[in-house]
Amino acid sequence: xxxxxxxxxxxxxxxxxxxxxxxxxxxxxxxxxxxxxxxxxxxxxxxxxxxxxxxxxxxxxxxxxxxxxxxxxxxxxxxxxxxxxxxxxxxxxxxxxxxxxxxxxxxxxxxxxxxxxxxxxxxxxxxxxxxxxxxxxxxxxxxxxxxxxxxxx
Amino acid sequence: xxxxxxxxxxxxxxxxxxxxxxxxxxxxxxxxxxxxxxxxxxxxxxxxxxxxxxxxxxxxxxxxxxxxxxxxxxxxxxxxxxxxxxxxxxxxxxxxxxxxxxxxxxxxxxxxxxxxxxxxxxxxxxxxxxxxxxxxxxxxxxxxxxxxxxxxxxxxxxxxxxxxxxxxxxxxxxxxxxxxxxxxxxxxxxxxxxxxxxxxxxxxxxxxxxxxxxxxxxxxxxxxxxxxxxxxxxxxxxxxxxxxxxxxxxxxxxxxxxxxxxxxxxxxxxxxxxxxxxxxxxxxxxxxxxxxxxxxxxxxxxxxxxxxxxxxxxxxxxxxxxxxxxxxxxxxxxxxxxxxxxxxxxxxxxxxxxxxxxxxxxxxxxxxxxxxxxxxxxxxxxxxxxxxxxxxxxxxxxxxxxxxxxxxxxxxxxxxxxxxxxxxxxxxxxxxxxxxxxxxxxxxxxxxxxxxxxxxxxxxxxxxxxxxxxxxxxxxxxxxxxxxxxxxxxxxxxxxxxxxxxxxxx
Numbered sequence: 153x154x155x156x157x158x159x160x161x162x163x164x165x166x167x168x169x170x171x172x173x174x175x176x177x178x179x180x181x182x183x184x185x186x187x188x189x190x191x192x193x194x195x196x197x198x199x200x201x202x203x204x205x206x207x208x209x210x211x212x213x214x215x216x217x218x219x220x221x222x223x224x225x226x227x228x229x230x231x232x233x234x235x236x237x238x239x240x241x242x243x244x245x246x247x248x249x250x251x252x253x254x255x256x257x258x259x260x261x262x263x264x265x266x267x268x269x270x271x272x273x274x275x276x277x278x279x280x281x282x283x284x285x286x287x288x289x290x291x292x293x294x295x296x297x298x299x300x301x302x303x304x305x
Numbered sequence: 306x307x308x309x310x311x312x313x314x315x316x317x318x319x320x321x322x323x324x325x326x327x328x329x330x331x332x333x334x335x336x337x338x339x340x341x342x343x344x345x346x347x348x349x350x351x352x353x354x355x356x357x358x359x360x361x362x363x364x365x366x367x368x369x370x371x372x373x374x375x376x377x378x379x380x381x382x383x384x385x386x387x388x389x390x391x392x393x394x395x396x397x398x399x400x401x402x403x404x405x406x407x408x409x410x411x412x413x414x415x416x417x418x419x420x421x422x423x424x425x426x427x428x429x430x431x432x433x434x435x436x437x438x439x440x441x442x443x444x445x446x447x448x449x450x451x452x453x454x455x456x457x458x459x460x461x462x463x464x465x466x467x468x469x470x471x472x473x474x475x476x477x478x479x480x481x482x483x484x485x486x487x488x489x490x491x492x493x494x495x496x497x498x499x500x501x502x503x504x505x506x507x508x509x510x511x512x513x514x515x516x517x518x519x520x521x522x523x524x525x526x527x528x529x530x531x532x533x534x535x536x537x538x539x540x541x542x543x544x545x546x547x548x549x550x551x552x553x554x555x556x557x558x559x560x561x562x563x564x565x566x567x568x569x570x571x572x573x574x575x576x577x578x579x580x581x582x583x584x585x586x587x588x589x590x591x592x593x594x595x596x597x598x599x600x601x602x603x604x605x606x607x608x609x610x611x612x613x614x615x616x617x618x619x620x621x622x623x624x625x626x627x628x629x630x631x632x633x634x635x636x637x638x639x640x641x642x643x644x645x646x647x648x649x650x651x652x653x654x655x656x657x658x659x660x661x662x663x664x665x666x667x668x669x670x671x672x673x674x675x676x677x678x679x680x681x682x683x684x685x686x687x688x689x690x691x692x693x694x695x696x697x698x699x700x701x702x703x704x705x706x707x708x709x710x711x712x713x714x715x716x717x718x719x720x721x722x723x724x725x726x727x728x729x730x731x732x733x734x735x736x737x738x739x740x741x742x743x744x745x746x747x748x749x750x751x752x753x754x755x756x757x758x759x760x761x762x763x764x765x766x767x768x769x770x771x772x773x774x775x776x777x778x779x780x781x782x783x784x785x786x787x788x789x790x791x792x793x794x795x796x797x798x799x800x801x802x803x804x805x806x807x808x809x810x811x
Contacts (some may be wrong), residue, residue: 165739169480176487184499192764194494194501195591197757201487208480214503226738234706235727241710242723251712257704257710264532269699278700282707290711 158220166213173205230264237261251283260284311442315666322667323674324635328368335372336675337491339379339683343395344387348705350380350396351744352527355519356708359716360642362573366649371671373645376674377638378621380429381581382679385422385614386690389415398581398617401589405602412605421607422449422681423616425563429615430676432567433574433622441658444630446654453763454774456632460756465576465787467748469794478745481736485749486756488513496761507632508721515644517713517722518750521729522736522743524709526701529734536699548692549684559611562592566612570619575626581617583587588616607628619627622672629653629665632755637744640751654810 180186180199187193237260244253256277262270322328342353354373361369384399389406402422407416417506451459491502492512494755503509551559566588573584592612593599602609625642627633632654634640643653651661657664683690713722733743767773 154377161739165477165741166370167483171488179502182503185497189767192761194497194499197486197760198490198501201483201753204483205480205487208476208483211476212474212480221699224738226527226735227533230532231731231734234525234529234532235731238710238723238727238730242720242727245714246720254707257706261703261706262699264529265699265702266533269697274700278703282704285704286707286711290715294617 155220155222157191157220159216159219160223161221162216162219163213166209166211166216169212170206170209170210173202173207173209175202177202177206233264234261237264251287254286255279312438315442316438316661316670318662319666319668319670322367322663323371323670327365328371328667328671329674329718330673331364331368331372332675333678334367335375336379336382336459336678337375337682338372339376340383340679341688341693342376343380343383343385343399344693345701346387346393346395347672348527348701349358349523350377351641352382352523352643354638355516355523356693356705356712358516358519358645359712361645362648362716363600366646366651367667369645369649370642370664370668371675373626373642374668377642378618378675378702381430381614381621382423382426382683383690385426385610386419386683386687387612389418389422390691391757394600396504398585398620399614400582401613402610404589405604405606405608408603408605409607409610414605417551417555417607418610419687420549420551421555421611423680425566425611425614426560426618426683427676427680428563429567429570429618430622430672430679432564432615433571434618434669434672436571436623437672441626441630441665441669444626445655445658448631449659451655451779452777453759453766454777454780455783457756457759457763458774458780458787459633460752460759462783462787462790463577463627463635463747464752465790466576467635468745469578469790473740475794475798478742481741481743481745482749485746485751487751488518488746489750489753490757491628506721513725513750514717515641515648515751516716517725517733518729519641519644519747520709521726521731522733522747524705525726525730526733526737526743528705529730530737531698532702540659548694549687555607559607562588562608562612563615564590565595566615567619569612570616571623573641574620574623575635577622577627577633580624580636580638581620584616584620585613588612601793602738618676625668629657629668630655634748634751637747640748644751653779687787 178198180195180202183191184195184198186195186199237257240255240260241257244256259275262275262278319436323332338353338357339350342348342350354376357373357376361373364372371499380396381398382394384394385406386395387587388394388399388403389410392403392407394400394403406418406422409415464482465479468482469475479642489512491499491509493503493510500510566585569588569591570584573579573587574581587614589602589609592608593602596602596606596608624635624639628639628642632643632652634643646653646657646664649666651657709726710723713726714720716722736743736746763773764771774784
């Protein structure tokens with residue numbers, strides 16, 4: 153990984169924090185009642201926090217301009233796969249019940265792992281184990297009610 | 306002295322609560338899970354407690370707290386098993402143990418190392434519990450006189466201290482704390498009914514769920530970063546009970562370090578921002594400093610495992626002191642403990658001791674039970690944990706994901722929680738990339754609403770007078786300490802930078 157002349161990671165994160173703080177401050181200022189210093193409204197605390205974040209964001213980003221750093225790429229692939237797996241779960245659960253949801257969750261998430269660890273046998277065994285485990289702990293153990301397999305269509 | 310009569314009374318309340326069959330079971334479950342999680346590298350206590358958080362809704366508050374606490378201090382026992390046997394510590398607080406533990410294992414003395422670890426951990430934990438029993442009532446007596454101004458200032462100090470004392474960039478830490486505070490404001494404001502940051506979503510009226518934040522930041526984000534982890538090569542070592550017995554020399558060498566480590570750990574456990582990990586490092590450094598022959602360290606010196614293990618367990622216990630007596634958490638995990646209680650309607654703090662002595666003393670007594678159970682689990686039953694070290698992560702993480710998804714669904718009974726988890730999971734993932742600490746965010750998220758409440762109340766009582774925070778003696782002192790801490794951090798930062806520049810120029 154090459155070192156660059158500026159610490160871009162910190163510049164980016166500082167900028168994001170700054171923008172976030174500005175947004176919070178703007179929201180509180182326009183949409184909430186700030187009130188006066190002596191009679192504080194609901195907007196005062198968020199506005200103060202937002203202002204602090206603008207300052208802190210700058211404090212993180214500015215020194216980074218004069219600092220070297222390495223810009224590594226985040227592991228987008230793993231994140232995307234895991235998110236997809238969980239989104240699939242979230243969509244499937246109310247429609248089709250928990251077993252289909254867990255099947256999708258487990259099998260999609262397996263793609264995030266290292267390729268040499270994947271196999272049909274692992275997928276099947278894990279899926280069975282996960283379903284059994286969830287049913288045991290949540291339904292039997294804690295009495296949580298959910299549809300095992302539902303049909304929404 | 307009447308104090309002792311009180312303590313005896315409290316102990317009996319505590320014993321009664323702690324020995325109830327339900328609480329005994331959850332204590333066992335907690336320490337068992339804790340050791341399990343501690344042994345496995347790749348899942349830390351914070352992630353585990355986050356994942357089991359939803360389960361606590363179904364339990365009585367005391368049982369829930371006992372279980373979560375059991376997991377917390379249980380990991381300190383289990384983490385060292387992996388550290389000693391495979392040189393990969395199961396928890397950060399056991400990292401130091403591998404320095405001398407692994408060499409001992411290579412010399413064929415793994416059994417002895419494990420034994421001494423268990424005993425030192427027990428002694429450290431016991432001393433921590435004793436301190437908690439003795440000092441909590443005293444602290445509470447003073448704390449009952451605190452008003453909102455004092456609490457606000459204490460929380461500010463706690464947050465600033467947590468950011469400046471712990472590792473990593475202090476500015477990033479405090480930034481994340483404030484971000485957490487912002488997330489804490491989401492929801493309907495109780496005083497005015499104004500909707501803050503809810504974007505029309507009814508589900509956000511009560512605020513963002515703590516469970517979802519914790520599961521996302523620490524559960525999901527952890528899975529995303531670990532999912533491509535190298536499978537560990539573990540060589541199975543057979544550890545028999547007989548091989549664990551230390552010789553007299555070992556015992557003699559371990560006694561003083563254990564006590565010293567317990568002292569270091571007890572102290573640093575109570576401070577915000579420092580926890581078992583730092584305590585363990587400091588105890589190790591101290592031992593090396595006072596040792597007659599420091600060169601033995603790193604090659605299998607029993608002092609090198611006795612001290613840090615005693616320290617991390619003592620710190621685990623004393624961390625509960627400010628959390629339970631003042632309601633001020635020193636770390637993200639303690640914030641979760643407070644969160645667990647608050648969700649059940651109990652506010653930790655001085656009033657908790659008088660209103661719900663069964664919760665407080667039941668917890669304290671359960672610490673004793675837990676530590677004894679851990680001793681049993683980690684000496685005779687250590688073989689189980691050894692075998693556990695062979696479970697590869699790629700089989701584990703789908704189960705973890707399932708736990709997260711079903712857990713949050715069960716806790717909130719709607720799918721909305723899951724979307725929140727995914728949001729914070731992605732956020733946590735990006736934060737790790739940017740080296741922005743997630744623990745600080747959680748701390749701010751839990752403390753933010755409390756701070757705002759105290760601030761507004763203090764202002765209401767003082768009728769809009771800001772000076773009240775400085776005029777009231779306790780509050781003023783606390784804020785002065787905070788200011789000093791900030792100045793010190795800035796000075797230390799510039800001194801570090803100047804040294805770096807001097808070194809570069811040279």
